[in-house]
Amino acid sequence: MSMIADFYGGKSILITGATGFLGKVLMEKLFRTSPDLRVIYILVRPKAGQTLQQRVFQILNSKLFEKVKEVCPNVHEKIRAISADLNQNDFAISMQDMQELLSYTDIIFHCAATVRFDDHLRHAVQLNVTATQQLLLMASQMPNLKAFIHISTAFSNCNLKHIDEVIYPCPVEPKKIIDSMEWLDDAIIDEITPKLIGDRPNTYTYTKALGEMVVQQESGKLNLAIIRPSIVGATWQEPFPGWVDNVNGPTGLIVAAGKGFLRSIRATPMAVADLIPADIVVNLTLAVGWYTAVHRPKSTLIYHCTSGNLNPCNWGKMGIQVLATFEKIPLERAFRRPKADFTTNNVTTQYWNAVSHRAPAIIYDFYLRLTGRKPRMTKLMNRLLRTLSMLEYFINRSWEWSTYNTEMLMSKLTPEDQRVFNFDVRQLNWLEYIENYVLGVKKYLLKEDMAGIPEAKQHLKRLRNIHYLFNTALFLIAWRLLIARSQVARNVWFFIVSFCYKFLSYFRASSTLKV
Numbered sequence: 274m275s276m277i278a279d280f281y282g283g284k285s286i287l288i289t290g291a292t293g294f295l296g297k298v299l300m301e302k303l304f305r306t307s308p309d310l311r312v313i314y315i316l317v318r319p320k321a322g323q324t325l326q327q328r329v330f331q332i333l334n335s336k337l338f339e340k341v342k343e344v345c346p347n348v349h350e351k352i353r354a355i356s357a358d359l360n361q362n363d364f365a366i367s368m369q370d371m372q373e374l375l376s377y378t379d380i381i382f383h384c385a386a387t388v389r390f391d392d393h394l395r396h397a398v399q400l401n402v403t404a405t406q407q408l409l410l411m412a413s414q415m416p417n418l419k420a421f422i423h424i425s426t427a428f429s430n431c432n433l434k435h436i437d438e439v440i441y442p443c444p445v446e447p448k449k450i451i452d453s454m455e456w457l458d459d460a461i462i463d464e465i466t467p468k469l470i471g472d473r474p475n476t477y478t479y480t481k482a483l484g485e486m487v488v489q490q491e492s493g494k495l496n497l498a499i500i501r502p503s504i505v506g507a508t509w510q511e512p513f514p515g516w517v518d519n520v521n522g523p524t525g526l527i528v529a530a531g532k533g534f535l536r537s538i539r540a541t542p543m544a545v546a547d548l549i550p551a552d553i554v555v556n557l558t559l560a561v562g563w564y565t566a567v568h569r570p571k572s573t574l575i576y577h578c579t580s581g582n583l584n585p586c587n588w589g590k591m592g593i594q595v596l597a598t599f600e601k602i603p604l605e606r607a608f609r610r611p612k613a614d615f616t617t618n619n620v621t622t623q624y625w626n627a628v629s630h631r632a633p634a635i636i637y638d639f640y641l642r643l644t645g646r647k648p649r650m651t652k653l654m655n656r657l658l659r660t661l662s663m664l665e666y667f668i669n670r671s672w673e674w675s676t677y678n679t680e681m682l683m684s685k686l687t688p689e690d691q692r693v694f695n696f697d698v699r700q701l702n703w704l705e706y707i708e709n710y711v712l713g714v715k716k717y718l719l720k721e722d723m724a725g726i727p728e729a730k731q732h733l734k735r736l737r738n739i740h741y742l743f744n745t746a747l748f749l750i751a752w753r754l755l756i757a758r759s760q761v762a763r764n765v766w767f768f769i770v771s772f773c774y775k776f777l778s779y780f781r782a783s784s785t786l787k788v
C-alpha cells in the first residue's frame with residue numbers, strides 16, 4: 274500500500290491553477306491514486322462564454338481523465354469548483370464558499386500564476402505575489418490545514434549560475450513592491466521595471482522570486498514547502514506518455530519546427546536543456562505534500578525539480594531528436610519541410626531570420642495576395658520571432674541546481690511510494706521521451722489523426738520538389754543576370770559550355786569506336 278496515496282484519502286484539498294497545464298495533471302494523479310479523497314476544491318474564474326461547470330466538464334471529459342473515470346467513477350461529485358479571481362480582493366469568493374474552504378481544507382497546492390514572460394509588472398505582481406500573500410492569509414485561518422505547497426520555478430533566481438535550495442532575497446522587499454503597485458501609474462511602472470528586475474530577463478522570474486520571499490515572510494505557524502520545477506514538458510509516463518495541451522516553453526517551438534515555420538534558432542547546442550516532465554513534477558509535489566504534513570520539517574523546505582544535475586541532456590541532442598521524429602511522424606499541412614539549425618551569434622541569426630523566416634513569409638503572402646486571399650504569414654512569422662527572442666535567454670545558458678532536499682525525500686519513501694510517485698529523473702530515457710513528446714504534440718495538442726501520416730509525408734515530398742524547383746529557377750535567373758552584366762561570368766559560362774560539348778563529343782566518338 275502506498276503511504277502517500279493513503280495519506281490523501283479522506284482529505285479536502287484546495288488547488289489553485291487547476292485549469293492550467295500542471296494543475297490538471299496534479300488533479301488527475303490525485304483522483305487516480307487516492308479515489309477515496311473527500312473533495313478537491315478548485316478556484317476557477319469564469320472564462321469567455323464558459324461557466325465554471327462547463328470548464329470543469331471539459332477537463333473531466335478530456336483524454337487526460339479517461340483512466341480516472343475507471344478508478345473513480347464519481348469524480349464529478351468529488352470536484353468542487355469555486356468561483357474565484359485571484360486578481361480580486363478576497364479572490365471574489367462568496368462568504369459561503371469561503372467559510373467552507375476555511376473549515377474543511379487539509380492541504381493547499383498553489384499552482385496559479387501568470388507564466389507570461391512579458392506581463393506588465395503590475396499584473397505579474399498581483400497574481401504571483403499579492404495573491405500568494407492573500408492565500409497564505411487565508412491558510413492561516415484554516416484550523417485543519419496540514420500543509421501549504423507553493424509551486425515556484427527553478428528560474429526564480431536565474432540571475433545566478435549555481436542555485437541552492439534556499440530563498441535568495443530580492444533587493445526591494447515584496448511588501449514595498451506590492452504597496453507601490455497600488456499608487457504608481459502604468460507609465461512610471463514601465464520606467465522602473467528594468468531597474469527592479471535587474472539582471473533577471475523578465476517580470477515572470479522576478480515576481481516568482483518575490484512570491485517565494487512572501488511565502489518565507491508570511492509562514493507564521495504554517496507548514497510550508499516550495500517546489501521549483503525547471504522547464505515543464507509533456508508527461509513522461511502517466512497517465513500516458515506525451516500528454517500536453519498548451520504551447521508554453523518548448524512545446525510551441527516543437528510545433529513551429531514541425532510545421533516548418535521555425536528554420537533556425539539562436540541557441541547553444543551544448544547548453545543543458547533542463548526539461549522536466551509534468552508527471553515527475555506532480556509526483557514530487559504530492560510526495561512533498563505528504564512529507565510536509567506528516568513530518569512537519571522545522572523550516573520551509575525548497576525542492577528543486579530539475580533534470581540537469583542527475584540526467585543532463587542538451588539542446589543540440591534534443592533538437593536533433595525532435596527533427597528525427599518529424600521525419601517518421603510529420604505534422605499535417607506543413608508550411609515548409611522541418612529542418613532547423615542552431616545559430617550562435619547576432620550576425621548569423623539576423624541573416625537566417627531574413628533568409629529562412631522573413632523572405633519565405635513575404636513570398637507566401639505575395640502568393641496569397643495574387644490568389645485573392647488575405648496575407649497572414651508575415652504577421653505569424655513576426656510573432657514567432659518575438660517569441661524566440663523571449664525564449665533565447667533560457668536556451669543559451671546553463672544553470673546548476675542542487676537537489677539535496679529532493680534526493681533526501683526520495684530516500685524517505687517506501688519502495689512502493691518510489692514506484693507510484695516516481696520522481697527519479699535518472700530513469701528517464703531522453704530520446705524516447707522526446708519522441709513521445711513530439712507524438713503527444715501531434716495527437717493531444719494539435720489533435721491530428723495518425724491515419725493522416727501518409728498524406729503528410731506526401732505533402733512533404735511535394736514541398737521538397739517545390740523547393741528544388743524554386744532553387745533551380747532562382748539559380749538560373751541569377752546566372753542569366755550575371756552573364757548579361759559581367760565579361761568574366763560570360764567567359765566562365767563559355768568555358769563550361771565548350772568543355773561539356775568537347776566531353777560529350779569525345780564520349781560519343783569513343784562509344785562509336787567500341788562498336
Ligand SMILES: CCCCCCCCCCCCCCCCCCCCCCCCCCCC(=O)SCCNC(=O)CCNC(=O)[C@H](O)C(C)(C)COP(=O)(O)OP(=O)(O)OC[C@H]1O[C@@H](n2cnc3c(N)ncnc32)[C@H](O)[C@@H]1OP(=O)(O)O
Nearest residue numbers: 388389390426521522523525526530542589592613660667
Ligand atoms: C547542432 C544541432 C542542430 C539541430 C538543429 C535543431 C534545431 C531546433 C529544432 C527545433 C526543435 C525545438 C526543440 C527544442 C527547442 C528548445 C526551445 C525551448 C525553449 C524553452 C524556454 C522555456 C523557458 C522557461 C523558463 C521558465 C519556465 C517557467 O517557469 S514558466 C513556463 C514558461 N512560460 C512560457 O513559456 C510562456 C511564454 N510565452 C509568453 O510569454 C508569451 O506567449 C509571448 C511573450 C512569447 C508571446 O506573447 P504575445 O502577446 O505576443 O502573444 P500570445 O497570444 O501569447 O502568443 C502569440 C502566438 O505565439 C504562440 N506562442 C506562445 N508561446 C509560444 C512558444 N513558447 N513557442 C512558440 N509559439 C508560442 C501562441 O500560440 C500564439 O500563436 P497564434 O495563436 O497562432 O497567434
Ligand SMILES: NC(=O)C1=CN([C@@H]2O[C@H](COP(=O)(O)OP(=O)(O)OC[C@H]3O[C@@H](n4cnc5c(N)ncnc54)[C@H](OP(=O)(O)O)[C@@H]3O)[C@@H](O)[C@H]2O)C=CC1
Nearest residue numbers: 290291292293294295358359360384385386426502504505
Ligand atoms: N509550465 C512551466 O514550464 C513551468 C511552470 N511553473 C509553475 O507552475 C505553475 C503552473 O504553471 P502552468 O500550469 O504551466 O501554467 P498555466 O498557465 O497552464 O496555468 C496557470 C493557471 O493559473 C490560473 N490563473 C491565472 N490567473 C488567474 C486568476 N486571476 N484567477 C484564478 N486563476 C488564475 C489559470 O486559470 P485560467 O485557466 O482561468 O487561465 C490556470 O489555471 C505556475 O506557478 C508556474 O509558475 C514552474 C516552472 C515551469
